[in-house]
Amino acid sequence: MKRYIWFVFVLCLSISACHKEEKPAQEGVPNPRASGKNITITQQDIQNGLDLLDEQDRKFAQTSFGKQNLLQILAREKLILQDARSSKLEENEEYQAALKQKRAELDTVYDHFAQEALVRTWYEQKEKEIEPSEKEIKVYYNKYPYEMTIKQIIVDNAQTADQTLKILKGSPGRWNEISRQQNKAPAALQTITFMPGEYLDNLEAVAANSSIGKVQGFFKTPQGFHIIMKTGENRLSLEQATPRIRQILINQRLDKLLDTLKTKYEVVIYDENK
Numbered sequence: 001m002k003r004y005i006w007f008v009f010v011l012c013l014s015i016s017a018c019h020k021e022e023k024p025a026q027e028g029v030p031n032p033r034a035s036g037k038n039i040t041i042t043q044q045d046i047q048n049g050l051d052l053l054d055e056q057d058r059k060f061a062q063t064s065f066g067k068q069n070l071l072q073i074l075a076r077e078k079l080i081l082q083d084a085r086s087s088k089l090e091e092n093e094e095y096q097a098a099l100k101q102k103r104a105e106l107d108t109v110y111d112h113f114a115q116e117a118l119v120r121t122w123y124e125q126k127e128k129e130i131e132p133s134e135k136e137i138k139v140y141y142n143k144y145p146y147e148m149t150i151k152q153i154i155v156d157n158a159q160t161a162d163q164t165l166k167i168l169k170g171s172p173g174r175w176n177e178i179s180r181q182q183n184k185a186p187a188a189l190q191t192i193t194f195m196p197g198e199y200l201d202n203l204e205a206v207a208a209n210s211s212i213g214k215v216q217g218f219f220k221t222p223q224g225f226h227i228i229m230k231t232g233e234n235r236l237s238l239e240q241a242t243p244r245i246r247q248i249l250i251n252q253r254l255d256k257l258l259d260t261l262k263t264k265y266e267v268v269i270y271d272e273n274k
Contacts, residue, residue, distance in 0.1 A: 154185035161218035161225035197248035
């Protein structure tokens with residue numbers, strides 16, 4: 001659409017240059033000879049036209065010369081619309097089919113937006129209801145005042161995990177080499193730092209009880225088969241930990257709430273391939 005408008009823009013520049021004798025239209029008011037006596041162009045029409053332009057073209061359209069050409073474009077569009085409606089082109093089958101298709105597309109977009117907005121509203125409402133107190137945050141902090149950093153290699157089968165673990169147990173210094181060869185984990189998960197409660201429970205427990213530099217594994221999760229190595233541990237201040245603990249407690253309570261919903265509503269997964 002922007003390319004189309006810019007093309008018409010350039011065309012109008014040429015036309016305007018050939019008709020310098022015409023009196024320029026005032027801002028927001030098209031030239032009567034261009035627009036026709038029954039055509040009205042509002043300030044909103046002008047703004048809508050500006051919104052369709054990219055930044056560079058918009059700046060030009062806001063100059064004195066550019067404004068007049070934008071008005072010419074809008075006037076022509078209004079004239080065409082008026083004539084098309086007078087000619088009953090709205091009854092054209094291809095036009096009606098195009099409208100029907102676009103309506104279906106927009107309905108789908110709206111339905112998706114409505115669902116996402118409703119889910120977001122649910123989360124926001126529930127978070128307010130289960131907001132942890134300062135006391136609860138301090139209790140959690142006293143128990144877990146630290147964060148841990150681990151490296152991990154994730155593979156997709158137990159046999160590979162077992163072979164990889166044996167190699168790394170004997171040669172921990174080959175971690176980076178083996179990771180490049182075997183790791184299926186996305187880059188963001190190959191080295192991660194977390195407080196207890198921020199990652200996977202079983203891996204957190206192993207990391208918490210591991211010494212730095214020791215290879216541990218393998219552990220099966222929905223992500224795959226994990227081999228981990230703890231590389232660091234850091235004590236946090238209460239101020240540093242508070243927002244993270246708050247989110248941990250909220251997430252834990254949301255998980256419990258979702259578990260209760262599973263008993264309230266039945267989830268059926270439909271597989272077209274079965």
